Structures are given as C-alpha cells and as structure tokens.
Amino acid sequence: MSDPNTTNFTNPSTFILLGVPGLEAAHVWISIPFCTMYIIAILGNFTILFIVKIEPSLHGPMYYFLCMLAVTDLVLSTSILPKTLSIFWFNSREIDFSACLTQMYFIHWFLAMESGILVALALDRYVAICDPLRHSTILTNAVVAKIGLAVVLRGITLMLPFPFLARLWPYCRTNIIPHTHCEHIAVAKLACTDIRVSNYYGLFVVISVTGLDVLFITMSYTQIVRAIFSLPTKDTRLKTLGTCSSHLCVILAFYIPGLFSFLTQRFGHNVPLHFHVLMANMYPLVPPMLNPIIYGVRTREIRDRLLRLFPHKGT
Template structure:
C-alpha cells in the first residue's frame, strides 16, 4: 500500500481515507457519539416514515414533504457514516475510485435536495397560511410529486458535474484523502492539474443553491409573518406561528452549519484540518438526527400519533 501512495499514477484504482487527520489515536472514542447519533437518525426517520404511512390523517402535502426530507436524511447519512465507522473500528481505509466518485455525487446531490425540500416546505406553509382556501387545490398530490421530482432532478444535475470533473483529473501525487469521506474538494485537491474549474464550480453551486433557496424561504416567511400579524388575537397568532416552528428550527439546523462548513473549507486556511473534517461530519449527521426529533416534538399530530403508538404497545 505504501508503494501505491508514492508511485505516479493517473487513474488510481483506490483512494485511502485517513479518517480525521491528527486524531487517529482517539478514533474509537470519536466513533461512540457518531454511532449513537447515526442510530438515532436511522430510527427517528424510519419512525416518521412509518407514522405518516400508517396514519391517513397525515396524508397531506406537509407530511409528504416531511417524508421526502426523512428519505433524503437517511440517504445522506448512510452514504457516509458507515464507511467512517469502518475506518474508526476496523481501519478499513480503502475505497474504490468509482465508489469514491459515487459517494461524492450522493453527498452533493442530497445536500442540494434537502435544501430544495426546505424551500418546498416553506411554499407549503405560505399557501396554507396566506391562502388556506386554495391549499388543497394548489398542492394536490400530483403537484407534490412533481415538486419532489424537480428537487431530485435539480440536485442530480448540479451534483453530477462535480463527480465528472473529478474523474477527469490526473492523480499523480498521492491517493491519500485526509478525510472520512470523498468530499469534493478533499478529492480534487489531490490532482496534479489546474483544478480551478472544479473549485469554482463547487463553490458557486453550493453558494448559489443556499442563496436561492434561502431567498425564496425568506420571501415565503415574510408573507407568512405579515399574515400572522394581521390576525385579530394573540392566541390565533401563536397557534398559526406554531405550525411553522418545527420547519424554522430544521432550517436553522441545516443552513447555519452547512454554510459555515462550505466557507471555512474554502476560505478558512487558518482553521485546523481536524476541525474541518470533524465539523463536516457533524454537518452530515446532526440535521438527519435532529429533524425527526424536532418534527416529532413540535408537530402535534405526529406527537399524538407517536404517543398512541407506544401507548397501544404497552397495553
């Protein structure tokens, strides 16, 4: 393996994932909270999917989008965390070149998809609060399906060039990736070529997706807040705003760490590499773990259905 790390090659058959550089001696301890969070994310999102599927009263646009979010979260964390844990537990560092590019595609694609789903959920809340009489006709099941398809296609089309460009670069320096996964810039930085096009494309797409989606989310919530503050009583305002609480919490959990990670990885040259890698894994894992908890606790109909589920099992 040491020979493959130093010999010239342009198309490596495998890459070597280091894990978290500089923290190798504590990998086993780091794996404990990450494994715990991963299990919570898997169970939480599957419970959300099960509750929505088995409860007919939840068969509506808001909960369909929530199911899309749960599926996206499951794929996002599952395409990275099991490999990370295998590095930590079994020192299984090798990853096939094609598998690495596929993992890169899934990471980029499902990050963009999750952002798009949050935008779709904001639109759903806008129609439900600002134009409630047309909600059932505007967001019919075929429309929800088309929105889901559009979000998926957008994520795929934006993510695919990253992997295609990465597959074209010659890798003649090393095949060691100082990361736990095939993050886009961590891979292309190994190329012995001018990678400005990859760097600029990745940065532009990440910032553009976040900027566009946050803009439309902010526009939706500006109209929502205007509608809420026009309600006659404080109780009505609080009750209406409460329907948006879980969505707003999930938006903050997703966008704030994600934006910080994107900017620090490209501009935070004085930030230690172990922090970069550790925080990137937190960004991948924490939103999938917290989203089902946030929606389960703050959404009354899901909370009531969950309580009935466990109460029924106990009796």
C-alpha cells in the first residue's frame, strides 16, 4: 500500500500546514501568547504612525524611518499570524500553492526591509552624533525617500528568486509542511530534486543582507562610540548614548532571535522539530511587538506626545 501522505505531482494545488508538530494538542494554549503578541504589535505600530502623523515636531528623518519600520512590522506580522491562528483555532490547515509562495515572498521581503531600515536608523544616529550641525542638510526629505526606496527595491529584487525557484521544483513526495507558515526552508525540504541552487542562494542572501547590514551597523556604532567618548563630560556622554539606546534595543530584538533561528535550522539537527518551528515564529513576531514598546518608552518625544493624548484629571 502506498503512503497516504505521498502522491505524484509536480505542482500541488494546496499545501497542508501542520502548525507546531508534536504540540497539536496544545495549539489553543500556544495561540494565546501568539495572539497577544499580534494585538500588541498592531496597536503599538498604529500608535507610532498616528503620533508621528499628528505631531509636526516629529516630522524628521528618524521618525520617518520609524514609520517605515512600523509599516514593515504591520505587514510582516499580518503575513504570518492570521493563517497561524486559523490553524490553531479552526484547524484550517490548507493553503493554496500560489498563496503559500506569496506568503513566503512577503515574509522574506519584509524581513530584509526591516534589516535595511535598522541600517537607515544607524545612519541617522551616526550623522546626528558625529556631524550634528549638518544633520538636517545631509538627511533631507529627498534623501530619506531615496533610502526608503532603496530598502524596498533591495528586498523586492533579492527575495524574488525564492518563490520562482519554489514554483519550478517538482513535488513528488508530500504536500505536508511541518510548520505554521510557508517558510522558504520548510517548503524547500518538500522538493524531490536537488535544491542546492536554492540553498546557495539562501546563503548568499543571508550574507548580502544580514551580514552586510550588521557590518554597516557595527561600523556606524564604532564611530558613534568614538565620538561619544570624545565628549567633555560624563553627563554629556551618557545623555548622547541614551539617544541611541532605543535603536540598540531594537537591533538586539531583531538580530538575536534571527541568528538563533538560523543557527538551530542549520546546525541543530538534534533539536526537536517543534522547537525549530517555535523559534522560526519568534523571529518575525517578537520584533513587531517590541519595537513600538521600546521606542514608546525610550523616546521622550514619542512618550510625551502619547501622554498628552490622555488628559490628566483636574485639567
């Protein structure tokens, strides 16, 4: 008898997403933190967009980049969570083949965009601290728009081969994806052909996007730290460093889960599958939740404007 999960096809009409393999009985419980993170991400990022829009004093390069980050986080979390929650709550596991490839593309595209925006924010901090008198002349609205366009186009072009390659692969073993969403590696493992080209291209993307972005951020902060330590007083140094604290926290929130997920996928062969899946969800879900909280708490201008939305008693 043939395996019921095995068939002969080159282009499946649908894929089946299992959710978190091995933890199916706990899907409803797992959905609680996932749904909470999504709600916080939606409310927090819309709040950032609203505050920047209504406050003219926040119409500057850093806050424009923050708005780009907020939009990216909204799209990134929305490309994953609704389908994931439908699996957890309604056992709705089927996803159309084209919808799966579209989801894959959007996830990787907006992850690349988020990394690029973090580089843009590092550039803003570098100019603000190392050349403050020319900040407004260097980072004009036109320059900010060009940087944003470059970030978008880089993500579009570099991630486009992923769904095209996935569409070309023959699938002759199974259409069951042991994951909550159509991640590139999860789909690639279903192909019954040599996928080394895809693996090599994936490594190239990691190096050319994450690797170069981290290198640029490191170089920027090396110059920033040198400039901070050249300041005359300790109070001035601490105050200047405080202006970078939000960005540094966001960098750590984005790259640490991503690095951990990448390492466990490539080298954690003895790690349980459900742990791989959960970590792969943390990478695109935790930063969209934390970013507005970090900037809302650590950035005085945003915090003060937010507090003014709620009038105090007796005023």
